[in-house]
Amino acid sequence: WTIPTHITLLPPTQVPEERLAAVDAHLSNVASARAPFTVLLQGSGTFRPVTQTSFVVVEQGGEICTLLADHVRSGPLRRRLPFPFHPHVTMAVDLTDSVHDQVEEEMSSFSAEFLVAGLDRYVLAEHGVWEPVAGFAFGA
Numbered sequence: 469w470t471i472p473t474h475i476t477l478l479p480p481t482q483v484p485e486e487r488l489a490a491v492d493a494h495l496s497n498v499a500s501a502r503a504p505f506t507v508l509l510q511g512s513g514t515f516r517p518v519t520q521t522s523f524v525v526v527e528q529g530g531e532i533c534t535l536l537a538d539h540v541r542s543g544p545l546r547r548r549l550p551f552p553f554h555p556h557v558t559m560a561v562d563l564t565d566s567v568h569d570q571v572e573e574e575m576s577s578f579s580a581e582f583l584v585a586g587l588d589r590y591v592l593a594e595h596g597v598w599e600p601v602a603g604f605a606f607g608a
Contacts, residue, residue: 481547491589494540495604498540502532503606504585505532509527509578510524510580511524514572515551519551521560522558523556536587586603
């Protein structure tokens with residue numbers, strides 16, 4: 469309940485407050501160069517045994533998410549990833565195998581399609597919930 473549903477383009481990254489204006493300008497530039505696109509979420513997957521993560525598969529729109537992630541993780545947000553980027557919607561992390569099995573089974577027939585019209589920047593609030601603090605509409 470502490471993380472809104474999302475496709476992560478940039479893992480949690482500490483940014484000094486004095487660099488936030490440059491980060492927002494960068495995200496605005498990335499978003500303004502993109503057109504809205506459709507994402508189709510369908511079925512379930514897992515990163516087990518590498519990590520205890522179960523997710524909903526990005527069946528359509530993943531290539532654009534990958535391109536966006538590459539562009540977001542440049543300039544003032546340049547960083548290396550611990551694992552190759554793989555667009556997905558996380559459903560369960562670090563739970564027992566039986567819970568992961570159940571989640572994957574329950575989500576195996578899930579399907580949802582929606583239009584992505586921009587990016588959001590989130591911060592982890594003091595009360596422990598990720599909150600959106602800036603939005604960047606696609607402009608192309």
